[in-house]
Amino acid sequence: MPPLEISTLPELEAALDELYQGIERDCWECKDPDCMGFVWLLKQEMEKLYELGVPLLEVNDEITFIHSFPLTAEGKPNFAARYPPCSQLCADSRRCNIYKDRPLACHLYPLGFETKADGTIVWAVHLDCLYIRRMEERGLTPDFESRALSIINSITPQLLEEIVATYRAVDAISCFPYGENSYSTLQEVYRVKMQTRS
Numbered sequence: 001m002p003p004l005e006i007s008t009l010p011e012l013e014a015a016l017d018e019l020y021q022g023i024e025r026d027c028w029e030c031k032d033p034d035c036m037g038f039v040w041l042l043k044q045e046m047e048k049l050y051e052l053g054v055p056l057l058e059v060n061d062e063i064t065f066i067h068s069f070p071l072t073a074e075g076k077p078n079f080a081a082r083y084p085p086c087s088q089l090c091a092d093s094r095r096c097n098i099y100k101d102r103p104l105a106c107h108l109y110p111l112g113f114e115t116k117a118d119g120t121i122v123w124a125v126h127l128d129c130l131y132i133r134r135m136e137e138r139g140l141t142p143d144f145e146s147r148a149l150s151i152i153n154s155i156t157p158q159l160l161e162e163i164v165a166t167y168r169a170v171d172a173i174s175c176f177p178y179g180e181n182s183y184s185t186l187q188e189v190y191r192v193k194m195q196t197r198s
């Protein structure tokens with residue numbers, strides 16, 4: 001059971017680790033191209049990764065990514081690259097070099113955020129993930145979704161707002177595709193919407 005209130009990043013990561021217990025077995029067997037995309041960081045995650053020597057890229061003084069982007073002919077990061085492979089993924093072992101220190105964006109997967117065509121941000125479950133596909137085959141999806149919602153709804157509005165504000169900034173410059181990204185919607189991120197409108 002997640003704590004009644006999740007107000008810090010370590011608490012959220014611990015709850016997600018519990019939710020995903022055993023996922024590594026599916027990750028090892030997964031044949032999909034792993035760990036590709038825009039790996040974004042919360043402000044509070046930057047210092048630790050910087051000290052670990054992870055290459056970081058700050059955009060518009062606002063968003064920081066693990067730097068995995070190819071460079072354009074002018075030597076600038078190419079944000080049009082659709083799924084840049086993460087620079088922290090070891091090409092030989094296919095393991096993450098910073099697994100225990102991986103950022104929230106990685107801890108969350110296969111949960112994440114998606115933006116609907118009307119601009120609504122939702123909590124999403126990525127259906128391409130082998131762990132999710134196997135859960136579906138075993139009829140365990142309702143239980144997983146219930147446990148995921150229990151965690152999501154325990155996150156304090158302050159922490160959720162920090163996370164979603166970062167996602168919004170990332171979404172504004174990234175090339176996450178509409179349509180091609182197969183996901184199911186868990187619930188709307190309504191608490192953040194209500195806060196930012198007032």
Ligand code: SF4
Pocket residue numbers: 034035036039066086087088089090095096097098099102103106
């Ligand atoms: S930081 Fe690690 S877990 Fe996250 S995308 Fe990169 S290789 Fe994968």
